[in-house]
Amino acid sequence: MLSSTAEPPDAPRSWRSRRLRLAGVAVSVLVLAAIGLRGRLPDPHEFFVALTGAHWGWVAAAVVLQVASIGAFACQHQYLLNALGVRIRRRRVMAITVAGTAISISVPAGAAVSAGYSIREYERAGAPREIGAVSAIVNGLASIGGLALIYVAGGAVVVMYSSTASLTWRPLVIVGVLAALTFAAVALGRRLAEPPPSPSPSPTPSTAKQRGRVALYVHGLLVAAREAWRAGAGLRIRDWCAVVGYAALNWLTDLLCLVACTRALGLKVNLITLAGIYLGVQIVRQVPLSPGGIGVIETALVAGLTTAGATAIIASAAVLIYRLLSCWILLPAGGAAALFLRRAGTRQPVPIGTR
Template identity: 60%
Template sequence: MLVVAALALAAFGLHGRFPDPRDFLGALTGADYWWITLAVALQAVSLAAFAWQQRQILKAFGVRIGAGFTMAVTLARTAISISMPAGSAVSAGYAGRQYVRAGTAKEIAAASLIVSGLTSIGGLTLLYVAGGAAVLTRDPRLLTSPQPLAVVAGLALLTAAAVVTGRRLMRRSAGKSAGPARPRSGNRVAAFARRTLTSAREAWHAGAALRAREWIVGTLYYAVNWLTDLLCLAATCHAVGLPVGLITLSGIYLGVQIVRQVPLTPGGVGVVDTALVAGLTAAGATAATAAAAVVIYRVISCWMLLPIGGAAALWLRRPLTAARTTP
């Protein structure tokens, strides 16, 4: 039902933007499959960078989990993220439960997800900075336009403020002695909210206690994750012969990422596809080649991951052993 709904949303979002079916099929069948193979390899590197980042963060907290187990969690949570409403939140909860199953404390699992989210913003910020610098070398007049600089500055300030605030809260709580125990409330909702806030505070403090090196490494891994996904799109464009430069394509990609953060549909189905097709055609591509490139990219980065992630989720349901969870 989710697949049918996603296809219906995609058809609605792309209505009137697809070219003649014969031109579209001609662009698909005429694609260079060496470039498509490269695109698949780049998407695999993107997922591997995400998995390795998770493993390194957990290692920084003193938790050792095997590479195969971490990769399986990454594939399963990616499939959840792109197939369910509010998929990012659901996939994060799923990953946290899997790490707890593997022997990680709840606070550490939650802290690793918080750190991962912040470093994701940092990695995307690095791409914005690098892309902005490349564009400015071609047209310095863009310095007078505040919008791109505001986006980069906002992302950087958000990450820095979260880290600094967490460190200060950690020091403040460490300097205070524990007060008298509060009387327990009979309200289950209040008790649940209290436990949730306590767990979130402990996770925040644990994440803020990481050294700067762990934050930098995590950010760089996420930058690789974003960059290889961008290069995957570039490879699919080359596969159908799109005459779009890498800098122009980077601008389209980074612009779509802003739209992608608004969870209007599972996996951005319809929204992302429409934005990419519109951006490529505005850059000079024909409707047939733009649609073919986007379809190939989305099959590799989205639809192909659903059965792979489902298989990984089934594998993770098996009883855990030390050989599967530790190197």
């Protein structure tokens, strides 16, 4: 007689199906990368020679900086969850962060898919669904604020200590507008914050039929978005400063990773120029022309570096190392993290603590 803990007959088939889907995603990413990079790389032999001549001390520094960037991103998520009264183990938050990042850079509309995946995994880890939604919204706003913070602070330092330095103000204006909109959204949410209304009774089948399923679904989304907005805006100023600070550290270490990659290939592009190139790329990547900006980011970075005086071969080698660390290596790491999360248990949602 079979024990009650035996796996169902469909378990091996389901496991094989998941492995096939993962393999299909990996092949799709490789095909998209080949299409996006076709004709954009220099002669393979000269390119290989440039790579083998890289200064591996700088490459090691780039690896450390990229790990620090991912760690800061995970700390940003965990701090926010703690501020909202939810406690999740750090290794699980790190796994969700890495898996979500891998999804965002590997599938079309990756940011939305990644947000949905992260909300589901936080719910499995014990966070109520509304808290997962709040986390996704606030982290997005904090990322904009963090990017604006490092450029505004960096621009102020440059102007203060170097009267001869020239700044490109157009990207800074874009970031400033985004930061102003973020601040306005938070301020308006705090102004309109009020105790949540009592939950309305679930609609009966006849009511649902009268109002329409689509209307009910849209209404539910609007209510959830409103509550998430108010909950996020209701965070303490201290919590917002900490989350934005972690976001700024995430951006800064990623920028320094790019700097280390250029130094590894002997490029002498100054930090102000590299910061301008990096900011322009972050603005361009918001246009979802390809998953993870494959092909678009590489082209923009190579173009910026060659404009700054690098040769196409050296610029391409530096960009390849940077993208390997900031994008490609995250795909297998995200797959491993997703497998870890799949095997992790599901906890009951915990009550939201009082801060």
